[in-house]
Amino acid sequence: MKLALVVCGVAGALRRPALRVRPPPKRERLGEAMVTRTTGGGEERAARYRTAVLFGALVTQKVAADTLTGWTRARTTYSGATVSMLSEIAKFPVLALAICAFGGGWRRVKPTIQAALTDRPMATGWIAGAYAAQNVLYFAALSYISAASYQVLSQSKLLFTAVLAVTVLREPLSLRQWGALLTLLVGSLLVQVSEMAGGVYLEGGRAALYGGFLTVLGALLSALPNVWYEKLLKTEGEDEWVRNVQVTCWIFLWIAASQIWHALRAGARPFASFARFGAALFGGTGLDGITPAVWLVVGLKALNGILIPATLKYAGNLVYLYAKPTSIVATAFLVSLYTHTLPSPAFALGAALVIASMLAFSQKNKTVPAEDDH
Template identity: 35%
Template sequence: MINGHRAAAVRGSGHRARISVRAAADGAAEGKQTALVKYALIVLLVLQNSLTAILARNSRIPPAGGGQLYLGSVAVLVAEVIKLPICLGLIAKDVGGVRAMLQQVWQQIFVRWRSTLQMAVPALCYCLQNALFFVALSRLSATSYQLWSQSKTLFTALFFVFYLGKPLRRQQWIALSLLSAGVGLVQYTEAAMKGGAAAAAAAAASSVAGSAVAVGVAAVLASSLLSGFANVYFEKVVKTQSDVSIWMRNVQLGLFSLPQAAALVVADWPTIAAQGPLVGFSALVWNVVLLKALGGLLVAAVVKYADNVLKTYATAIAIVLTFAVGCVQTRTMPTIAFLQGLAMVIASIFLYNFSGKAKPGAFGFLQASAADVVQQGAADIVQGAADILQGAADALQEAADALQPTEEGAEEAHNRSRLGRMLARLRAIRARGVRNPDKDP
């Protein structure tokens, strides 16, 4: 009898061990899948940020034949229309079917209507922000827009302090100062690059010159202000009512954003009545609208499956990618001051988001490096990045000069060659004199 119990116990322990091994294997597989999803989302976020700025800038260039540009208000409305069914589909996937999704929508939106009403404020902010996006990209380059839009970090931090009462660390205040200096340097550089008669003539025919740049900067700053307030307000609501999914929150936002976007369309009614709502819509414009619709959902997915650290890296990489594509498109080399402003903005992103303690994981060593850099001071970051960028710019400039020699350059090279030969002869004569000091020349 005792042996039977022992055998049963052994069989039970073996069964539990097999279950534990299977559970561990399933957990490892799930962890790999989660990591794959996480980094895939980061790559998509980088591409979305860069492509949205680049394509939107190109889509706001007036047609060569003098045709009508598409209406930004209509683009905002279409993006909201696209986003709503996507959110409903994601809810249905999470809850297990359309019927369960409809029950969730009824419960979370209509039964708990007070919670839904709280989304009216950020919905208005996001709607106006999207409208200002097209105003800004009509007057700024894609890279300048990306850099100026990082001012939303400054406004978000200020709202955190004064609206939520959360203090900032000294490192974060340094980062905000660095951010302000960086975007200011970029703006000063762009203004200086437009000086001179030839540049003024070119600027007169450009949509990003003179007062247009001021309007673009004002639009992106207003957009960043609205974004900062909406982000803080949205975070406060989400953290106090955590039982509502992020996709349901997007549906609540969409219910208020749709009528607000429709109200913006009314302002363009004369053009719509004369030429139709989709005037100027091309394949490029549809791509921009789709990217705008997916942008908010992608950020929500990154927050859900990844974390703010990876989102920070994605933002920095997107800025650099946009900058590189812009240089290729315009076939121009940036000034050193512009590169310094770019380095300052990217450095401020890392400084603001990283505390002194590094988190474990694939990017832990980068966080530790960022913390060390913070202790050394923001000035070292800027100087180091500026030196690297200056070296790269000098190397590229020398390569360009070597590939495209001018007549003056050829003559100068010839003169240097003649001078070199003369100096070589003088050194040879001097060497003979040193070897034979007593011999008459």
């Protein structure tokens, strides 16, 4: 009887091979392709939405910061160094949020700060010094030229970066890229000629040549550390968040030292008391001239600490690169609406050449330094 039951059980099992041997499910065989097919539609839509949001936020921040800075410089008297220092102070909590969101979570904030204090803290000192000088020149330049012209002329940084990349990083450039740099130079000159002629952006084109010089000098001071900073971050084992914290600290210290030096030259005796020291840090005038609009500039400048890493991480380098020419067009459009006039032909042609040169140059260079604008 037992033998009969065993035989029946074996026969039943042989009649049901599908229950015994099943091919691996398509999800296992196709891996990520299956996941993308089942849920990828929603993920792709979310990714496109996220990219659009980041792109819009980056362009809006750049246009708003430059336009509002130019507007406040024309209507309010305040220290550009003081605003630069305030924006660096505001960048510390922004960097903490960026580390939480993109650098490993909130548990990484304290170790990152500790590493910034102990891991070769002097390595980024001169880099931050150049960025600090460029930050101060930013406010000085926008006292003499329009926000639209500043955005175009500041792209001369691409020319300086390319030359330094060839000489320092030994990166070859194609003929197309050299042609793009020549186009950039011609476009920048056209914009400068338009600004000197007065155009529609400044009444009488006051000191436009000086403003253009400050802009180009700021671009040079930004390009030089960018190349070395990129070289540093490409070194194996480097932590970009540690270096970003170090650079932010150094920029604050450089600007603070500059303010104290100016106070000493003016005979203010900043070390006589805590109150005098604080007054010296803020240009001797405290927060005079820091209107709500200027505070908004401070916040907009500080947002670089989170918008740039978020765009590079979740949207990609090309999105970051295309945000710059888009901001040029958007700024020119807004200024035209505000002044109820159209840009001059020289400005329009120059801006078009600059945008074309940036797009042509970026077709090969797909990498961007981790921290471009300080």
